[in-house]
Amino acid sequence: MALKKLKRSARLVEMTQYLLSRPHTLISLTAFADRYQSAKSSISEDLAIIKEVFEEEGFGELNTLAGAAGGVRYTPKMHTDTALSIMKNICRQLEQPERVLPGGYLYMTDMLGQPDLLADVGRMFATSFASRNIDVIMTVETKGIPLAYAVASCLNLPVVIVRRDNKVTEGSAVSINYVSGSNKRIQTMSLARRALKEQSRVLIIDDFMKAGGTIQGMMDLLYEFKATVAGVGVFVESGEVELEERLLEDYVSLAKLTAVDMKTKQATVVLGNYFK
Amino acid sequence: MALKKLKRSARLVEMTQYLLSRPHTLISLTAFADRYQSAKSSISEDLAIIKEVFEEEGFGELNTLAGAAGGVRYTPKMHTDTALSIMKNICRQLEQPERVLPGGYLYMTDMLGQPDLLADVGRMFATSFASRNIDVIMTVETKGIPLAYAVASCLNLPVVIVRRDNKVTEGSAVSINYVSGSNKRIQTMSLARRALKEQSRVLIIDDFMKAGGTIQGMMDLLYEFKATVAGVGVFVESGEVELEERLLEDYVSLAKLTAVDMKTKQATVVLGNYFK
Numbered sequence: 001m002a003l004k005k006l007k008r009s010a011r012l013v014e015m016t017q018y019l020l021s022r023p024h025t026l027i028s029l030t031a032f033a034d035r036y037q038s039a040k041s042s043i044s045e046d047l048a049i050i051k052e053v054f055e056e057e058g059f060g061e062l063n064t065l066a067g068a069a070g071g072v073r074y075t076p077k078m079h080t081d082t083a084l085s086i087m088k089n090i091c092r093q094l095e096q097p098e099r100v101l102p103g104g105y106l107y108m109t110d111m112l113g114q115p116d117l118l119a120d121v122g123r124m125f126a127t128s129f130a131s132r133n134i135d136v137i138m139t140v141e142t143k144g145i146p147l148a149y150a151v152a153s154c155l156n157l158p159v160v161i162v163r164r165d166n167k168v169t170e171g172s173a174v175s176i177n178y179v180s181g182s183n184k185r186i187q188t189m190s191l192a193r194r195a196l197k198e199q200s201r202v203l204i205i206d207d208f209m210k211a212g213g214t215i216q217g218m219m220d221l222l223y224e225f226k227a228t229v230a231g232v233g234v235f236v237e238s239g240e241v242e243l244e245e246r247l248l249e250d251y252v253s254l255a256k257l258t259a260v261d262m263k264t265k266q267a268t269v270v271l272g273n274y275f276k
Numbered sequence: 277m278a279l280k281k282l283k284r285s286a287r288l289v290e291m292t293q294y295l296l297s298r299p300h301t302l303i304s305l306t307a308f309a310d311r312y313q314s315a316k317s318s319i320s321e322d323l324a325i326i327k328e329v330f331e332e333e334g335f336g337e338l339n340t341l342a343g344a345a346g347g348v349r350y351t352p353k354m355h356t357d358t359a360l361s362i363m364k365n366i367c368r369q370l371e372q373p374e375r376v377l378p379g380g381y382l383y384m385t386d387m388l389g390q391p392d393l394l395a396d397v398g399r400m401f402a403t404s405f406a407s408r409n410i411d412v413i414m415t416v417e418t419k420g421i422p423l424a425y426a427v428a429s430c431l432n433l434p435v436v437i438v439r440r441d442n443k444v445t446e447g448s449a450v451s452i453n454y455v456s457g458s459n460k461r462i463q464t465m466s467l468a469r470r471a472l473k474e475q476s477r478v479l480i481i482d483d484f485m486k487a488g489g490t491i492q493g494m495m496d497l498l499y500e501f502k503a504t505v506a507g508v509g510v511f512v513e514s515g516e517v518e519l520e521e522r523l524l525e526d527y528v529s530l531a532k533l534t535a536v537d538m539k540t541k542q543a544t545v546v547l548g549n550y551f552k
Binding site: 020021052059101110114118141149152153192 | 279282284285286288289290292293296297325326328329330333335377383385386389390391392394395417418419421422425426428429432433434435436437439446447468470471
């Protein structure tokens with residue numbers, strides 16, 4: 001859609017908004033030239049200014065692809081320094097007293113309910129997984145859902161939600177039983193057949209991982225869909241797991257719960273392997 | 277945090293990004309002047325340019341509050357024309373064959389898994405409820421969660437998720453039984469005590485409403501927290517409900533499912549009361 005002719009200053013504002021709201025989307029120079037009724041050379045100059053600011057301030061990359069099929073693509077990213085400072089602050093919040101729940105879990109529902117925290121955390125995972133070949137993001141209800149969407153918004157990918165029961169009213173579904181690694185209980189998870197295409201490359205996102213039984217369950221489910229795992233990201237992993245109990249090796253964690261004192265209800269939370 | 281001194285064109289790009297990522301947040305002119313090491317008069321001129329583009333292109337308002345406690349606030353909005361064209365397209369998608377589920381529900385999980393659709397729909401609700409006095413957004417698991425977050429991102433508000441069971445492992449919880457209005461089954465929903473402050477003003481968001489039993493259940497739950505309803509927004513309402521069965525009057529719907537042919541599995545979906 002062509003806009004009325006804008007001055008350069010106004011065009012820069014509009015173009016910035018346009019790019020920010022279309023992450024991981026290739027936009028052709030012709031589309032921009034038509035939109036702003038401007039020469040491609042002017043558009044290129046504008047993009048150079050935007051690119052410099054985005055990359056200098058560390059909120060993403062602007063990559064130009066040359067050629068007929070070329071254009072520009074905005075990739076949201078976060079500087080490691082910024083991520084570090086945000087996660088240190090989050091770790092301190094996670095160590096607040098009274099967050100320790102029965103079973104050594106951490107109460108963090110309130111924090112995962114804050115859109116600004118989610119946006120930051122989503123951008124961190126988007127930075128980690130930006131260059132992987134991913135078709136869809138998967139999570140299991142309930143607490144991982146907001147996080148999965150925060151990542152999905154940055155990566156411009158759809159989300160698929162695995163249900164914890166088999167009461168899915170969405171046509172035929174695949175159910176599997178899995179053993180939660182830490183407490184050895186048998187549980188069920190299911191996904192509607194039509195929710196996921198075969199051969200999909202899937203990024204698994206969850207809020208908390210102990211031994212990894214739930215994530216292993218999602219991987220088993222993916223196998224039923226002939227889909228493959230393109231990555232695993234967890235907000236907090238528990239370090240309170242014996243190494244031989246750990247069900248998976250290849251994952252990204254932002255924080256790690258290393259110790260829980262059930263008497264004082266005090267947790268110790270350090271940075272995750274994202275920062276290694 | 278002060279940035280290195282930027283040229284005006286670069287400053288406009290940075291400022292646009294800064295405002296867009298902080299909706300419904302008052303930012304003082306002094307903060308901007310410090311950040312960009314520029315005179316308030318230059319900042320005011322930049323803001324005037326940004327305001328004109330935002331309001332001209334219809335993606336939000338930029339309101340300036342004068343005085344010592346003053347500043348500028350970005351309010352994401354969507355033009356009714358834009359919303360209309362997007363929702364007409366969504367209605368057509370909802371009418372695709374094979375979306376009709378047993379019980380007269382519509383399969384729309386795939387659509388509510390698309391971040392761009394969610395961002396659009398979130399912005400529509402944010403436009404509706406921008407001027408209401410709201411502390412928190414509430415939804416019930418599972419399918420309403422992405423939608424609630426999309427609205428929350430625009431309104432800069434936290435989200436609280438009501439669980440459909442009472443297996444909440446988050447300390448003491450309040451559970452209520454409610455009767456799903458359409459199929460008369462008694463169900464349970466619960467919310468952890470610490471998830472919601474007393475006296476909160478709550479915007480309820482859900483994906484689908486038939487007679488309104490689930491939403492009435494959330495309202496009953498709010499009563500237990502001495503909280504009040506600041507608004508109700510549903511993505512799709514079902515028109516297949518007798519008027520006397522309808523449990524609530526005051527809500528905003530974006531689309532309305534008016535007829536379902538179970539034989540041909542064909543649904544008719546029209547615009548909701550948002551456009552009235």
